[in-house]
């Protein structure tokens with residue numbers, strides 16, 4: 218039995234802790250804030266499948282604010298609606314979700330120290346850095362740097378109340394260079410509106426431009442936060458008789474296209490807890506299970522970032538021509554591009570233009 222010190226009680230830290238406890242380790246968690254989950258830097262949109270993958274640790278339905286049936290995508294002026302006609306994702310209250318996961322780790326035997334910021338003085342034979350995009354653990358142990366980040370700005374808006382079960386996303390490199398803008402309804406009146414762009418961009422003019430485009434005015438404070446847009450080249454090592462593993466945003470295990478990090482971050486964190494004493498196995502297993510999809514997100518994000526808005530509009534037109542709205546609605550897959558780009562896509566692409574002619 219080893220002692221494991223987890224830094225950060227976000228979803229990755231708590232899941233890593235629970236998983237390490239299941240291996241029989243003694244686990245201690247250090248969280249710099251007084252309450253896990255607060256302040257919240259997340260829109261809370263998580264795929265139904267991603268939430269189900271955590272069902273042994275948390276009942277997501279208790280933290281769901283609203284089910285989402287699909288997305289209304291605006292490709293620089295060209296609209297595409299993906300309607301799965303049933304919930305494919307949920308908007309989750311991240312504060313209560315994070316807090317419940319941390320409580321679960323505590324109830325299983327972890328010692329949770331809130332209000333404790335750790336940047337040195339690590340305890341235990343195994344250290345799991347789940348301390349978010351600005352990871353002190355990664356800095357202290359000189360892990361390879363993450364070079365590409367999005368900086369986001371988000372706020373609450375009173376919106377038009379239309380399509381409350383759909384997220385809206387605007388893809389435009391003029392407004393949100395290298396990333397995108399979003400509106401996520403919380404009910405028929407209020408929504409979260411946000412935008413992000415690749416650093417060193419400034420999100421303040423972007424959210425103003427988005428507000429002009431949508432007509433929705435920010436209410437209250439605008440929150441700024443970072444999203445890593447690439448995985449670290451190395452996420453585990455041995456140092457002075459200790460093992461050090463990174464998980465979640467600290468490792469860059471985030472979908473670069475959307476910034477969604479909860480599904481991949483917690484999936485990898487589960488492996489970090491399981492392999493806390495064996496960093497080589499951790500590195501090998503998370504890369505074999507998840508790196509391909511994360512790399513596909515990264516390549517898509519890089520390619521998108523190079524397009525002028527006219528190219529984005531054209532790409533949207535092509536997606537409509539090939540009826541990708543129907544294909545994506547059928548697939549109901551938000552996390553794994555490898556499950557979208559499979560042989561059924563070819564079949565669909567070949568038949569779609571003909572089925573269009575038939576229905577005209």
Ligand SMILES: Cc1cc2nc3c(=O)[nH]c(=O)nc-3n(C[C@H](O)[C@H](O)[C@H](O)COP(=O)(O)OP(=O)(O)OC[C@H]3O[C@@H](n4cnc5c(N)ncnc54)[C@H](O)[C@@H]3O)c2cc1C
Pocket residue numbers: 224225226227228229230247248249250253254258259260261262263333334335336347348349350352353369370371411442443444464465466467471476477478479480482
């Ligand atoms: C604007 C925005 C919108 C997003 N929307 C979504 C979304 O809709 N869906 C989705 O899946 N993802 C979304 N994400 C990403 C998601 O929030 C992250 O991927 C996720 O929170 C990562 O979890 P984590 O546990 O790795 O890190 P975090 O949630 O960042 O948790 C890290 C924890 O470590 C603590 N900590 C940091 N440093 C120290 C230290 N030195 N000592 C002790 N404690 C420390 C922090 O206080 C924090 O509690 C969004 C991100 C942003 C910025």
